[in-house]
Amino acid sequence: MSNPLPEIRRLLEGAKRVLIVSHVSPDGDTVGSALGLAWALRAEGKEVRLACADPIPLELAFLPGAHEFSTRRAGDEEIIFCLDASDPARLGALYDAEAFQRAPVVNLDHHITNTLYGDIHWVLPLASTAEIVLEVIRGVGLSLDRAVATCLLTGIVTDTRGFRTPNTTAETLRHACDLMEAGAPLAEITEAVFDHRALRTLRLWGAVLSSMEWEEGLLWAELPLALLEAYGATSEASKGLVNFMSTCAEAEITVLLREMEGGQGVDVGLRARPGYDVSAVALAFGGGGHPQAAGCQLRGSLQEAKERLLPALKALIAQKA
Amino acid sequence: MSNPLPEIRRLLEGAKRVLIVSHVSPDGDTVGSALGLAWALRAEGKEVRLACADPIPLELAFLPGAHEFSTRRAGDEEIIFCLDASDPARLGALYDAEAFQRAPVVNLDHHITNTLYGDIHWVLPLASTAEIVLEVIRGVGLSLDRAVATCLLTGIVTDTRGFRTPNTTAETLRHACDLMEAGAPLAEITEAVFDHRALRTLRLWGAVLSSMEWEEGLLWAELPLALLEAYGATSEASKGLVNFMSTCAEAEITVLLREMEGGQGVDVGLRARPGYDVSAVALAFGGGGHPQAAGCQLRGSLQEAKERLLPALKALIAQKA
Numbered sequence: 001m002s003n004p005l006p007e008i009r010r011l012l013e014g015a016k017r018v019l020i021v022s023h024v025s026p027d028g029d030t031v032g033s034a035l036g037l038a039w040a041l042r043a044e045g046k047e048v049r050l051a052c053a054d055p056i057p058l059e060l061a062f063l064p065g066a067h068e069f070s071t072r073r074a075g076d077e078e079i080i081f082c083l084d085a086s087d088p089a090r091l092g093a094l095y096d097a098e099a100f101q102r103a104p105v106v107n108l109d110h111h112i113t114n115t116l117y118g119d120i121h122w123v124l125p126l127a128s129t130a131e132i133v134l135e136v137i138r139g140v141g142l143s144l145d146r147a148v149a150t151c152l153l154t155g156i157v158t159d160t161r162g163f164r165t166p167n168t169t170a171e172t173l174r175h176a177c178d179l180m181e182a183g184a185p186l187a188e189i190t191e192a193v194f195d196h197r198a199l200r201t202l203r204l205w206g207a208v209l210s211s212m213e214w215e216e217g218l219l220w221a222e223l224p225l226a227l228l229e230a231y232g233a234t235s236e237a238s239k240g241l242v243n244f245m246s247t248c249a250e251a252e253i254t255v256l257l258r259e260m261e262g263g264q265g266v267d268v269g270l271r272a273r274p275g276y277d278v279s280a281v282a283l284a285f286g287g288g289g290h291p292q293a294a295g296c297q298l299r300g301s302l303q304e305a306k307e308r309l310l311p312a313l314k315a316l317i318a319q320k321a
Numbered sequence: 322m323s324n325p326l327p328e329i330r331r332l333l334e335g336a337k338r339v340l341i342v343s344h345v346s347p348d349g350d351t352v353g354s355a356l357g358l359a360w361a362l363r364a365e366g367k368e369v370r371l372a373c374a375d376p377i378p379l380e381l382a383f384l385p386g387a388h389e390f391s392t393r394r395a396g397d398e399e400i401i402f403c404l405d406a407s408d409p410a411r412l413g414a415l416y417d418a419e420a421f422q423r424a425p426v427v428n429l430d431h432h433i434t435n436t437l438y439g440d441i442h443w444v445l446p447l448a449s450t451a452e453i454v455l456e457v458i459r460g461v462g463l464s465l466d467r468a469v470a471t472c473l474l475t476g477i478v479t480d481t482r483g484f485r486t487p488n489t490t491a492e493t494l495r496h497a498c499d500l501m502e503a504g505a506p507l508a509e510i511t512e513a514v515f516d517h518r519a520l521r522t523l524r525l526w527g528a529v530l531s532s533m534e535w536e537e538g539l540l541w542a543e544l545p546l547a548l549l550e551a552y553g554a555t556s557e558a559s560k561g562l563v564n565f566m567s568t569c570a571e572a573e574i575t576v577l578l579r580e581m582e583g584g585q586g587v588d589v590g591l592r593a594r595p596g597y598d599v600s601a602v603a604l605a606f607g608g609g610g611h612p613q614a615a616g617c618q619l620r621g622s623l624q625e626a627k628e629r630l631l632p633a634l635k636a637l638i639a640q641k642a
Contacts, residue, residue: 163484164515166508170501173494180491187487194485196570199535206530209523219520249517 004106004120005139011104011120012140015046015078019103022052022069023085024092028158028193030084031056033108033129035065036151037081040142049077053092062192063154064147074099079106082118084129084155086111108132110159127165127172130155134175146183153184158193161243166274201237204228208241208256217252217317219245220310222302225259235261242269243293252317253278257305260297266305270294270313275320281312325427325441326460332425332441333461336367336399340424343373343390344406345413349479349514351405352377354429354450356386357472358402361463370398374413378557383513384475385468395420400427403439405450405476407432429453431480448486448493451476455496467504474505479514482564487595487613522558525549529562529577538573538638540566541631543623546580556582563590564614573641574599574634578626581618587626591615591634596641602633 012018018041022030031052038048052069060066073096074080080103082088088095100118107118110132114123124132130152137144156176160168163176180186197205204227212221223238231237238258246254254271268285270278272292279294285308287296298305333339339362343351352373359369373390381387394417395401401424403409409416421439428439431453435444445453451473458465477497481489484497501507518526525548533542544559552558559579567575575592589606591599593613600615606629608617619626 163507164511168507170498173498173501173507177491177494177498180494186484186489186494190485195568197568199533199540199569199571202566202569203531203533206527206532209527210525210531211527212520212524214520245523247516247518248520248523250520 003139004122005136007120008106008122008136009140011079011106012041012044012046017077018046018048018079018081019074019077020048020050020081020083021085021091021094022050022083023090024053026052026054026056026060026069027084028060029110029128029130029155031060031066031069032063032151032153032155032158033083033133034069034081034151035063036130036148036155037083037133037136038065038068039147039151040137040144043143043145043148049075051094053094059193059196060154062188063151065151074103077103079104081106081108083108083133084111085109086113087115088117108136125167127167127169128156128159130159131172131175134179144179144182149179149182149184150189153179153186154189154193157186157189162190162194197240198233198237200231200233204231204233204237205241205244207231209245212245212248214248214250216314217250217321218255218310218313219248219251219253220255220257220306221245222306223256223258224302225261235267238269242271246271252276252320253313255309255313257302257309259302265297265299266302268296268298268305268309270296276316278313278316281309281316284312285309324460325443326457328441329427329443329457330461332400332427333362333365333367338398339367339369339400339402340395340398341369341371341402341404342406342412342415343371343404344411345374347373347375347377347381347390348405349381350431350449350451350476352381352387352390353384353472353474353476353479354404354454355390355402355472356384357451357469357476358404358454358457359386359389360468360472361458361465364464364466364469370396372415374415380514380517381475383509384472386472395424398424400425402427402429404429404454405432406430407434408436409438429457446488448488448490449477449480451480452493452496455500465500465503470500470503470505471510474500474507475510475514478507478510483511483515518561519554519558521552521554525552525554525558526562526565528552530566533566533569535569535571537635538571538642539576539631539634540569540572540574541576541578541627542566543627544577544579545623546582556588559590563592567592573597573638576630576634578623578630580623586618586620587623589617589619589626589630591617597637599634599637602630602637605633606630 105118107121242256256269258267272278277291279289282294282296285296426439428442563577577590579588593599598612600610603615603617606617
């Protein structure tokens with residue numbers, strides 16, 4: 001696709017009011033990208049409004065402007081930026097076909113599955129959308145100050161799990177280096193987004209980890225509601241737990257089965273070493289995801305979920321062995 | 322201190338046999354630095370021998386040459402490099418005053434507490450010794466191939482806990498970027514050094530995490546020998562545990578008290594949020610370290626160690642509050 005920077009520059013020259021929209025279930029990349037772009041545009045005198053259909057997670061509250069996101073739909077803005085959202089449905093209730101016809105929509109994203117919606121789209125297979133925003137800021141000639149750099153580096157750090165995902169390249173590190181030189185405090189960002197687990201969360205993780213079961217490459221654990229309650233924790237506390245379990249050297253495939261509230265069934269998180277595709281299993285049970293990280297939700301009890309799921313996963317391992 | 326590169330270059334020109342020594346309780350930085358330098362020198366036709374008083378940890382076995390380290394003391398080598406060792410005592414039984422008089426000793430280190438021993442010393446406050454070796458390789462004009470880059474990037478990654486320590490700078494990221502461009506596989510390194518915990522280690526961590534205690538900012542846990550034995554684990558399994566505990570949001574200071582084998586007393590790991598200096602406490606108990614990460618060993622039982630140590634740490638927190 002051709003480089004859309006000249007067109008973005010032209011659109012911005014004629015516009016005063018800008019709307020930036022982040023995707024539902026916001027993460028550090030969609031929020032950091034939105035805030036980074038917002039501060040860069042404000043330094044040019046633009047009026048920027050931030051929107052997201054869901055609340056911003058607590059661990060991102062340290063970002064300048066994190067409290068500004070609203071759920072208000074597009075109004076009289078002259079440009080709409082959609083960040084890190086691979087299709088309009090990812091904007092949730094904030095997608096407004098009419099408003100999106102009225103103003104030019106700029107779609108910036110790093111997901112190769114992006115549907116290329118919008119009047120201008122720039123989809124690059126980088127490790128984060130924040131890096132595409134960095135390209136826009138540089139290409140358009142906006143200023144890269146400490147606030148902008150902090151927000152963008154947060155996008156890189158969260159989407160690469162601290163430079164640990166396989167798509168972290170030399171280019172990713174160079175972008176991160178540039179942002180640190182512009183004043184972004186890497187250690188503070190890392191501490192804010194990774195090093196803050198509640199005491200009750202850590203104790204709950206302990207209980208789950210010590211009860212893990214393993215058979216021929218398959219590692220699994222259950223998280224019954226009663227255990228959550230015993231530690232005064234909510235389902236939020238299980239975030240990251242299956243990733244951590246999957247660091248087990250003996251695990252080819254890792255499963256966390258979490259009992260959902262209100263008898264809604266069981267939420268299943270799946271992780272696999274390279275060479276497996278757990279998204280196919282997740283899909284067969286009505287879920288989805290990536291080959292190495294997928295999930296699904298099953299009706300019924302933890303016991304029933306195990307009986308349905310574990311044999312399928314064991315078969316996957318046996319097939320490869 | 323003056324740049325010693327010309328002298329290192331001159332020494333290497335006249336030498337054929339090189340000894341590289343890593344420090345006791347070897348970590349990824351001392352091992353990665355040694356191997357990186359070894360492969361760079363071998364590409365120049367040097368005969369390089371690697372030595373370390375202690376065994377190389379399993380998670381570093383993936384590094385090319387990791388199996389080559391021996392405990393044999395200096396022989397007829399014409400240069401001795403000591404890497405990441407702040408004083409000769411850190412070389413353990415491999416320190417040999419006589420041999421170290423016979424051949425020129427080059428001391429490369431990033432610890433500012435380095436005693437500046439050796440005929441040539443180059444101590445820079447970088448995030449890792451691997452980066453100083455990178456400077457030497459570039460300065461002397463040695464080749465930076467994939468094997469060298471892989472070993473050096475492992476040094477950076479392990480000493481910064483994957484770019485998460487506060488001393489990770491833009492320069493650190495630039496060095497890491499350069500090493501990736503030279504072929505170092507960051508994702509493989511990260512997976513090897515961080516994402517491989519034995520099942521019994523993870524279960525043991527679970528037991529310790531679920532038993533953590535907390536009082537007014539102080540988080541602590543005990544690791545009795547009996548617990549290690551119950552999980553079929555060795556003291557090696559506790560590596561990294563106090564770091565993980567210290568991600569607790571409510572913890573100002575974190576302590577892990579590990580009962581040592583053979584009635585040798587208690588090994589204490591200390592971690593603190595910025596603003597504290599736990600190395601002063603560790604020093605008062607005969608240990609040492611950095612303000613945010615320190616350690617010491619106490620005689621007596623776990624109970625006695627707690628009684629001596631915890632009040633001192635609580636006082637530190639109360640003092641700051």
